[in-house]
Amino acid sequence: MQSSLRKLLNIAASQANRHSIESCIISCVSSPRGKFLTFEGLDGCGKSTQLERLAGKLRERGLAITVTREPGGTPTGDKIRQLLLDTKTSALSSKAELALMFASRVQHIEEIILPALAAGHIVLCDRFTDSSEAYQGGGRKLGSELVLELHRVLCGNLAPDLTILMDSEVGASVERARRRNQARTNADSLDENRFERESRAFFSRVRSGYLEIAKREPQRVTVVDARGTPDQTHAKILQIVDERFGLLGSAVKARNVS
Structure with missing residues (x-):
């Protein structure tokens, strides 16, 4: 079954797109590049707010920042x-959901x-593949593999x-997300409540999935x-980012020198 899955995956990934991504990654690695930081956590944990606050602090230091999100981030992604x-x-199936996440x-x-x-x-991204592993792999029980x-x-x-993983209490986070999305729905008729309708057991699996990722990749998460x-x-978060990259301190020194 795994060999069949691999064949399907390799067919599904167009060679042009795959080689384009791989060549861009090689180019980024072989030349000076920015930094890629992601924020993860349950809906309602405050990650989007914290990402924006970090972006503001880094911009104050004169750093070039790209703020983006998943799913979305592009016109095509926003439709998805x-x-x-x-x-x-x-009624969307779990595998169809995962496929759409990766298309975006x-x-x-x-x-x-x-x-x-x-x-x-410096790219600050609200969710990335860890979200798929936690939500679809854990919450939907599709597995990490x-x-x-x-x-x-x-x-x-x-x-x-x-990756900054913001760990929060399941019940409180989900309730905050539901209130936020309901207010948004009332204000502009944009319905983004599908995941918030899931059970507490679903979100407990998501949280466990996140913590497993952190345990597996402590150098990154x-x-x-x-x-x-x-x-x-x-x-x-400021302390973590500065200790890892020296972005805040180095930017202050550079500004003083200039």
């Missing part, structure tokens, strides 16, 4: 996002992420330089306890 999050597509991701990598990295930008194989074939194994105040969480 609407399909994935709309409650009207609640491949376009996102080629159109936004790799060009920004090649230009020396399928997700990682799709990432290898379709995305050239592109990995973030750092840093877990941040997001149960404190937004300011406390922001301070933790």
